[in-house]
Structures are given as structure tokens and as C-alpha cells.
Amino acid sequence: MNASLFETVNLLSGQQAPFTGEWQSIANGRNVLFSTYSSGSGSITLQYKNPFFNNDEGIPFYTFSGLQTGYSAPAFSTSPMNEVRAISAGSGQFWTAVTIQN
Numbered sequence: 560m561n562a563s564l565f566e567t568v569n570l571l572s573g574q575q576a577p578f579t580g581e582w583q584s585i586a587n588g589r590n591v592l593f594s595t596y597s598s599g600s601g602s603i604t605l606q607y608k609n610p611f612f613n614n615d616e617g618i619p620f621y622t623f624s625g626l627q628t629g630y631s632a633p634a635f636s637t638s639p640m641n642e643v644r645a646i647s648a649g650s651g652q653f654w655t656a657v658t659i660q661n
Contacts, residue, residue: 570645570655576601578653582608582642588659593634597626599651605634608642617644626653 566588570580576599585591595603602624606617620638623631626649647653 564660566659566661568657568659570643570657571603571647571653573652573654574647575652576647576649578647580645580655582644583657584642585657585659586641587661589637590660591636592658593621593636594656594658595623595626595631596629596654597631597651598628599649599653600627601647601649601651601653602626603653603655604646604648606644606646607640610641
């Protein structure tokens, strides 16, 4: 069995802000850790897709604000979510990853 206990999914991978990332599935995780890095200044908003509505609107659940070049403190969640995405605002490039524990 080659199943890994942890999986990392990139939500943003250095795109210039403002940018909206693609929806990524994290449904197989029970705990998730969001980490960010910025090369510039701005914010990153995390959204989840509501499973009861079939549209592309996301519901914001966490914002990394006041980002300056470098890493920010990570955010941890135990709330079940099917799909998430990250939206960057400001100026510069932004990276966001979610590490999933299954």
C-alpha cells in the first residue's frame, strides 16, 4: 500500500495579483493546513464551494491579510470541505498550498 498520510495541493503558485485560483478538492482530508508566501504586499482569501449550490461562487472562510514579502503564519482547519480555492489581491506574486491529512 502506497497511501500517504499527507498530501499537498497548490492553490496559488506564483501568479501575479489579482488572481483567482482554480477549485481544488480536499474532500479526502480530515485536517488541513494552509500556508502562504508572498513576494509583494496584499492579501489572500480562502473560499470553499458550497455543495448545495451549483455555481462558481465561493464562500470566504479565512483571509491572510497584511502580507508582506515572506511567509505568513499558517492556518489550520478541522472543518470538512469539498473544494477550496485561493484569491490574491494586492501587488506582487503569491503562493498558497494546503497540506491535507487523511
